[in-house]
Amino acid sequence: MAQLDLLRPWGQESWGGFGALRREMDDLFDRFGAFTPVLAARSPFPAVNLYETEDAFVLTAEVPGVAPEDLEISVEGTTVTLRGERKVAPEEGASVHRSERAVGAFRRAFDLPVPIEAEKAEAVHRHGVLRLRLPKAPEHRARQIQVKAG
Amino acid sequence: MTQVLRNPLKQPVREERTRPGPVYRPDADILERADEYVVLVDLPGADEPSVQVRFEKDVLSIEATAAVTPDPTWIPRHTEYQPGGYAREFRISDGIEVESIRASLANGVLELHLPKTGRRRSRTIQVASA
Numbered sequence: 001m002a003q004l005d006l007l008r009p010w011g012q013e014s015w016g017g018f019g020a021l022r023r024e025m026d027d028l029f030d031r032f033g034a035f036t037p038v039l040a041a042r043s044p045f046p047a048v049n050l051y052e053t054e055d056a057f058v059l060t061a062e063v064p065g066v067a068p069e070d071l072e073i074s075v076e077g078t079t080v081t082l083r084g085e086r087k088v089a090p091e092e093g094a095s096v097h098r099s100e101r102a103v104g105a106f107r108r109a110f111d112l113p114v115p116i117e118a119e120k121a122e123a124v125h126r127h128g129v130l131r132l133r134l135p136k137a138p139e140h141r142a143r144q145i146q147v148k149a150g
Numbered sequence: 151m152t153q154v155l156r157n158p159l160k161q162p163v164r165e166e167r168t169r170p171g172p173v174y175r176p177d178a179d180i181l182e183r184a185d186e187y188v189v190l191v192d193l194p195g196a197d198e199p200s201v202q203v204r205f206e207k208d209v210l211s212i213e214a215t216a217a218v219t220p221d222p223t224w225i226p227r228h229t230e231y232q233p234g235g236y237a238r239e240f241r242i243s244d245g246i247e248v249e250s251i252r253a254s255l256a257n258g259v260l261e262l263h264l265p266k267t268g269r270r271r272s273r274t275i276q277v278a279s280a
Contacts, residue, residue, distance in 0.1 A: 049220070062231055
């Protein structure tokens with residue numbers, strides 16, 4: 001499976017530049033040493049997993065803070081595209097002390113090995129995780145062949 | 151001062167438990183408004199009962215576990231994340247009304263409001279005459 005495209009319009013550690021602010025805040029909020037991350041590698045947003053079952057592919061994506069109405073899913077042939085936007089309203093008069101969460105528009109596309117029955121695809125959005133069930137076209141589903149005693 | 155926030159998410163506060171699987175440091179934003187701090191933490195997959203917010207000895211700690219996990223019969227074909235737990239701590243100096251901290255969880259994002267105490271809101275420094 002090939003990943004076709006990935007847009008990451010946001011920076012990596014956008015708050016690093018505010019040296020003065022950071023010094024000012026160090027006595028208020030600070031990262032606490034005891035909880036160093038076990039896994040902290042930054043994956044693209046949203047992070048996507050793809051699973052296969054006998055009759056479908058299941059795509060899951062971590063989309064915290066993305067409203068269901070801001071997600072757009074399209075299936076064309078064997079390509080599944082996930083588009084969306086995480087909106088953050090700029091706030092007058094508030095100062096930003098830490099800004100790690102990804103914001104902005106994203107687009108991720110995946111090429112699946114077999115065609116999908118697009119009209120039977122189902123999407124569920126729960127606790128900030130999207131689950132997309134993509135049924136395989138009938139001729140590409142796994143079939144159990146019964147072995148008869150001769 | 152040791153204090154457990156009183157059911158910030160209207161759920162019983164659970165005891166410490168062992169966590170199987172990976173534990174991540176979730177991404178967070180911190181905003182300061184005139185009268186409060188706002189902390190936003192990404193906890194995709196976590197449900198309300200699993201989220202623990204504690205304030206103990208000037209440390210705000212956030213823990214959660216992912217409730218949205220893949221079906222064990224699914225065969226992984228491409229993996230960019232492993233559902234797991236979350237843990238992060240922030241040290242907070244005085245100046246927060248601990249009793250009034252509010253927490254809510256929506257679309258996998260924990261939102262905490264930490265009101266400043268009156269003292270912190272308007273701090274004037276007296277200049278003594280020589």
